[in-house]
Amino acid sequence: xxxxxxxxxxxxxxxxxxxxxxxxxxxxxxxxxxxxxxxxxxxxxxxxxxxxxxxxxxxxxxxxxxxxxxxxxxxxxxxxxxxxxxxxxxxxxxxxxxxxxxxxxxxxxxxxxxxxxxxxxxxxxxxxxxxxxxxxxxxxxxxxxxxxxxxxxxxxxxxxxxxxxxxxxxxxxxxxxxxxxxxxxxxxxxxxxxxxxxxxxxxxxxxxxxxxxxxxxxxxxxxxxxxxxxxxxxxxxxxxxxxxxxxxxxxxxxxxxxxxxxxxxxxxxxxxxxxxxxxxxxxxxxxxxxxxxxxxxxxxxxxxxxxxxxxxxxxxxxxxxxxxxxxxxxxxxxxxxxxxxxxxxxxxxxxxxxxxxxxxxxxxxxxxxxxxxxxxxxxxxxxxxxxxxxxxxxxxxxxxxxxxxxxxxxxxxxxxxxxxxxxxxxxxxxxxx
Amino acid sequence: xxxxxxxxxxxxxxxxxxxxxxxxxxxxxxxxxxxxxxxxxxxxxxxxxxxxxxxxxxxxxxxxxxxxxxxxxxxxxxxxxxxxxxxxxxxxxxxxxxxxxxxxxxxxxxxxxxxxxxxxxxxxxxxxxxxxxxxxxxxxxxxxxxxxxxxxxxxx
Numbered sequence: 001x002x003x004x005x006x007x008x009x010x011x012x013x014x015x016x017x018x019x020x021x022x023x024x025x026x027x028x029x030x031x032x033x034x035x036x037x038x039x040x041x042x043x044x045x046x047x048x049x050x051x052x053x054x055x056x057x058x059x060x061x062x063x064x065x066x067x068x069x070x071x072x073x074x075x076x077x078x079x080x081x082x083x084x085x086x087x088x089x090x091x092x093x094x095x096x097x098x099x100x101x102x103x104x105x106x107x108x109x110x111x112x113x114x115x116x117x118x119x120x121x122x123x124x125x126x127x128x129x130x131x132x133x134x135x136x137x138x139x140x141x142x143x144x145x146x147x148x149x150x151x152x153x154x155x156x157x158x159x160x161x162x163x164x165x166x167x168x169x170x171x172x173x174x175x176x177x178x179x180x181x182x183x184x185x186x187x188x189x190x191x192x193x194x195x196x197x198x199x200x201x202x203x204x205x206x207x208x209x210x211x212x213x214x215x216x217x218x219x220x221x222x223x224x225x226x227x228x229x230x231x232x233x234x235x236x237x238x239x240x241x242x243x244x245x246x247x248x249x250x251x252x253x254x255x256x257x258x259x260x261x262x263x264x265x266x267x268x269x270x271x272x273x274x275x276x277x278x279x280x281x282x283x284x285x286x287x288x289x290x291x292x293x294x295x296x297x298x299x300x301x302x303x304x305x306x307x308x309x310x311x312x313x314x315x316x317x318x319x320x321x322x323x324x325x326x327x328x329x330x331x332x333x334x335x336x337x338x339x340x341x342x343x344x345x346x347x348x349x350x351x352x353x354x355x356x357x358x359x360x361x362x363x364x365x366x367x368x369x370x371x372x373x374x375x376x377x378x379x380x381x382x383x384x385x386x387x388x389x390x391x392x393x394x395x396x397x398x399x400x401x402x403x404x405x406x407x408x409x410x411x412x413x414x415x416x417x418x419x420x421x422x423x424x425x426x427x428x429x430x431x432x433x
Numbered sequence: 434x435x436x437x438x439x440x441x442x443x444x445x446x447x448x449x450x451x452x453x454x455x456x457x458x459x460x461x462x463x464x465x466x467x468x469x470x471x472x473x474x475x476x477x478x479x480x481x482x483x484x485x486x487x488x489x490x491x492x493x494x495x496x497x498x499x500x501x502x503x504x505x506x507x508x509x510x511x512x513x514x515x516x517x518x519x520x521x522x523x524x525x526x527x528x529x530x531x532x533x534x535x536x537x538x539x540x541x542x543x544x545x546x547x548x549x550x551x552x553x554x555x556x557x558x559x560x561x562x563x564x565x566x567x568x569x570x571x572x573x574x575x576x577x578x579x580x581x582x583x584x585x586x587x588x589x
Contacts, residue, residue, distance in 0.1 A: 046555045046556050112476060133535040147477075161472055162472070
């Protein structure tokens, strides 16, 4: 960090507690932000290229390896797209299992982020280690929540990292009701722990920031959308998934080798827990909705720092809904559905822990992938993250450099950006002139 | 009750060049202890080692040595600072060790077998110097286990 009369420079070589690698470069001259670039390193489109020429039924296994934190998201969006291409319809029991598997991933991912990555920001700690030293019982609760999520993924998915049971059309192996019933005590504990988490984080002090967001998320009138739905926004977008390319576009920006997505003619938008909460509040499980309302958390929630509250509410929703789904679950008949191969294009989306995840695949008549498009949430949030940083920075330029740097990092962590999904260490360089 | 056999943890991403080295070494040690392969979040390790006396962590590291160099650190004897070893994970194994220490769940001995990496390119193969370090790293782990067995009091 450097400072003289007119120019201040910040150089943070590792932005921690962010999954992946990237950098933020900021140049400030006096009271003016000269440059702000959120950069993502690496080759974002490798997996799209890798998929070309592979069989349709390999896609879910290959895309699961894009991310160690959210493999179910990639499996679900890709399965949705392939099923759309082949005209495969799946029944309610398979949908229920998919939702439970996905909720396991939400609990695992949100539990990690809330307790070990994000909460330390609000409590004045450098990271989860200090929180564990001062409040070991809190961290134990967070880790146990995470383990419940992992266990659910293992029971349904076959293993907790890169599940092997999901496939196009459903699952390779049917899950017995007794296996799910064994999860009930853990999920009942997780529900109580998630409710306690909402109470805990609601006591945090939140910086003032309320950007004018366009929120985009999947919407399903009958459930808090996670494995499918229509794409909606708070400014009029209401389209089936296959029209994604009519409304959104991806392009390169010179400072990032990830593609960034924008709404055609409008620009940045916001995907993730805040978007889901604001667009789908009525579809939350009643226990989750009540936990939010108890702390005055009702739509519209515009403060991005409050995503930690929303993630906690979503853990309540996930645990409560899983308990309901297990209660009504009856063993699958056929564990998966099939359809004849055909030359076709299919579109699929789901709500990854970090937001909307869109996939498109073109197949030839032998079921080989001829083209693939994968648009992860972090690519969609990249422009919005930059916009948030500009707005935040313009209001805190009178603060000392260390405080500014910390708040910028915290603002990026609001999005829990999974940069390894978009393309993997974040470097922050802030320079004042 | 703690388990006396070492828990051997291989950490890495099989699709990220030299980051795969921890997995590649651990996979060949299944007859030497309980092997756990970790490709995702290292906080999963905190539960895995809770009832163990000794965990051996095998991972790619960046310590400004020649690629393939095998470094052995007894982490509880060292000042455990972020930056001693970097890997491509959201929370590194060292943070997992630190959290385990704070929670009082850490084994009595935590050994890091680090292999100096040079490339983490997506879908890249391991570099030749790192691939050539697999056998030396395996020998290093077996030597550690052999020394521990030799120094243990005989069973009655």
